[in-house]
Amino acid sequence: MATSEPIIVxxxxxxxxxxxxxxxxxxxxxxxxxxxxxxxxxxxxxxTTIRCMLxxxxxxxxxxxxxxxxxxxxxxxxxxxxxxxxxxxxxxGQMTGKQIINYFSRLQGSEPVLLKDLVARFDVExxxxxxxxxxxxxxxxxxxxxxxxxxxxxxxxxxxxxLDPLLQKVFNEFLLEEQARGKTIFMSSHIMSEVEKVCHRxxxxxxxxxxxxxxxxxxxxxxxxxxTVEFGDPVTEEELTRIPGVSMVKKINGHYQFNVSxxxxxxxxxLSRHEVIRLQVEEAPLEEVFLKFYEEPEKTTTVTR
Amino acid sequence: MATxxxxxxxxxxxxxxxxLTITINSIINAKTPLAMGCFYGVLIALLLAALYPxxxxxxxxxxxxxSVISGLIGGHITSFSSFTAFLGLELYSSxxxxxxxxxxxxxxxxxxxxNIENGTLDLALARPISRTRYYLESWLAALICGAIIGLFTxxxxxxxxxxxxxxxxxxxxxxxxxxxxxxxxxxAAGLGMFLGSFINASRGAGGAAVGIIALGYLMSTFGNIxxxxxxxxxxxxxxxxxAIGPLVFHQLTWWHPLVLVAAGLVFGIAGLVIFNRxxxxxx
Numbered sequence: 001m002a003t004s005e006p007i008i009v010x011x012x013x014x015x016x017x018x019x020x021x022x023x024x025x026x027x028x029x030x031x032x033x034x035x036x037x038x039x040x041x042x043x044x045x046x047x048t049t050i051r052c053m054l055x056x057x058x059x060x061x062x063x064x065x066x067x068x069x070x071x072x073x074x075x076x077x078x079x080x081x082x083x084x085x086x087x088x089x090x091x092x093g094q095m096t097g098k099q100i101i102n103y104f105s106r107l108q109g110s111e112p113v114l115l116k117d118l119v120a121r122f123d124v125e126x127x128x129x130x131x132x133x134x135x136x137x138x139x140x141x142x143x144x145x146x147x148x149x150x151x152x153x154x155x156x157x158x159x160x161x162x163l164d165p166l167l168q169k170v171f172n173e174f175l176l177e178e179q180a181r182g183k184t185i186f187m188s189s190h191i192m193s194e195v196e197k198v199c200h201r202x203x204x205x206x207x208x209x210x211x212x213x214x215x216x217x218x219x220x221x222x223x224x225x226x227x228t229v230e231f232g233d234p235v236t237e238e239e240l241t242r243i244p245g246v247s248m249v250k251k252i253n254g255h256y257q258f259n260v261s262x263x264x265x266x267x268x269x270x271l272s273r274h275e276v277i278r279l280q281v282e283e284a285p286l287e288e289v290f291l292k293f294y295e296e297p298e299k300t301t302t303v304t305r
Numbered sequence: 306m307a308t309x310x311x312x313x314x315x316x317x318x319x320x321x322x323x324x325l326t327i328t329i330n331s332i333i334n335a336k337t338p339l340a341m342g343c344f345y346g347v348l349i350a351l352l353l354a355a356l357y358p359x360x361x362x363x364x365x366x367x368x369x370x371x372s373v374i375s376g377l378i379g380g381h382i383t384s385f386s387s388f389t390a391f392l393g394l395e396l397y398s399s400x401x402x403x404x405x406x407x408x409x410x411x412x413x414x415x416x417x418x419x420n421i422e423n424g425t426l427d428l429a430l431a432r433p434i435s436r437t438r439y440y441l442e443s444w445l446a447a448l449i450c451g452a453i454i455g456l457f458t459x460x461x462x463x464x465x466x467x468x469x470x471x472x473x474x475x476x477x478x479x480x481x482x483x484x485x486x487x488x489x490x491x492x493a494a495g496l497g498m499f500l501g502s503f504i505n506a507s508r509g510a511g512g513a514a515v516g517i518i519a520l521g522y523l524m525s526t527f528g529n530i531x532x533x534x535x536x537x538x539x540x541x542x543x544x545x546x547x548a549i550g551p552l553v554f555h556q557l558t559w560w561h562p563l564v565l566v567a568a569g570l571v572f573g574i575a576g577l578v579i580f581n582r583x584x585x586x587x588x
Contacts, residue, residue: 051427051587054431055430056427056430057585058582058584077433079432079433079434080433082431084431086424086428087587088587089424090423090424090588091423091424091425092334092423092424093423103330104428104429105321106321106323106324106326107323107326107327107429107432107434108321108432108433109321109323109433110318111318111320113315113317113318113319114315150315150318181315
């Protein structure tokens with residue numbers, strides 16, 4: 001198995017259903033030991049891309065290579081090294097957690113070496129029939145099924161869906177530990193705040209087309225800082241918008257809120273001409289940058305691989 | 306909530322034998338229709354033993370020589386003189402194929418779609434399991450269900466011989482009749498697998514397969530009534546699974562059951578090709 005190339009290479013992936021283009025020319029790569037976030041609104045093509053990676057659906061055009069193996073031609077060898085968590089975990093109601101884990105461990109053809117640790121960490125119910133499980137409980141079983149045989153590559157479709165905030169935190173810590181053990185993780189989500197905590201890079205897909213592939217740190221720089229100012233004298237919105245680096249000016253309950261990218265110096269100099277009662281500076285949420293990718297009609301920004 | 310840390314010294318996973326995991330799981334999925342098949346097989350056979358002493362005294366000649374009845378039971382019988390004939394009429398006639406063949410068709414049809422519905426197909430195929438293996442193991446499960454239903458029927462007939470002093474069963478021909486019915490089961494399972502390879506709902510695929518078996522039964526019924534409809538009889542699968550001939554008259558056209566096996570194979574293989582080529586839906 002060749003390992004010199006990136007762990008996951010998707011090249012010009014296209015998938016259409018009749019006239020509907022679900023995925024259109026997506027290309028990206030994921031390096032060894034990386035946690036890669038794949039973001040996009042509902043129906044953007046995230047799950048279609050993931051299902052093509054697993055050969056559950058067949059691409060119309062393009063290739064996917066994982067661990068140097070062709071996702072279609074070499075799938076049996078490849079699937080020995082992959083853990084998969086579907087977007088919506090459905091499980092047969094008549095089986096118990098223990099039975100379903102035993103079933104999939106047998107299909108994997110290897111012992112679930114991480115089972116005890118995963119069950120303890122995520123507090124997984126094993127004895128009850130699955131039909132009584134809540135969405136969160138099913139999701140936990142799904143996580144166990146994906147990780148239990150210690151695969152090299154994890155493909156996770158919206159992994160924290162249905163988990164409570166405490167479990168989301170446990171899951172994020174677990175992902176970072178797995179990354180430290182050399183695992184490569186490809187995870188989709190439609191929530192930026194979810195992936196920015198663990199991912200090094202993200203790709204954004206919209207209407208089947210890749211909008212950007214960026215490092216999370218670069219996105220943070222682009223987002224800049226969020227400033228909240230309460231003035232003692234009258235200041236107009238236009239005056240603030242004219243300051244270099246200032247964007248997204250909003251007036252909320254008598255004070256202004258806006259984003260500043262780049263140097264703060266022009267802003268400080270402009271503010272010094274007014275009476276400032278309160279000034280608050282914090283990191284701007286990436287969600288806003290992310291939403292811009294969702295909303296903008298034309299393709300933007302660079303693709304860095 | 307526990308916050309145990311994953312041990313850093315994790316052993317490499319040991320290999321685990323897969324065996325016929327999918328087959329066993331498919332049989333478990335089919336447990337309700339399978340149990341129904343076994344239950345009704347035993348129930349009908351035992352009821353016949355209970356009814357036979359009374360019914361053997363009734364003159365049914367006019368009833369049996371009717372072409373309508375011949376059409377319904379799928380074969381001509383003019384005298385009703387033994388328990389074997391009673392078995393041939395009430396258990397192993399066309400009704401056997403209609404009831405148990407229908408159950409087999411349903412099991413075959415639902416076999417794949419039920420795993421789409423319960424979300425396990427995606428998860429299974431994301432493991433080192435080929436679609437061909439998945440399909441063949443599911444098919445095997447349907448055939449095992451057929452074998453179990455057939456064996457339960459034969460067991461019930463054996464129970465009948467304990468209950469009736471004059472049962473007088475020719476076991477060699479009973480097994481041959483049962484083999485012919487297994488050929489019908491093979492056809493029904495293949496038909497079901499074919500429909501299940503492209504229909505995503507288990508009840509839809511199973512129901513469609515049962516519908517085709519029922520249609521075959523109707524064709525057989527009409528075909529037996531008049532020579533004008535002989536062509537209908539020939540294209541019905543029931544024509545190739547005679548029961549009264551081998552069981553009562555000890556006669557069998559040997560290639561008839563082979564037609565069913567061949568048709569079942571064609572359907573099953575066509576289903577395999579479709580299942581291998583298609584995009585599988587999410588839940």
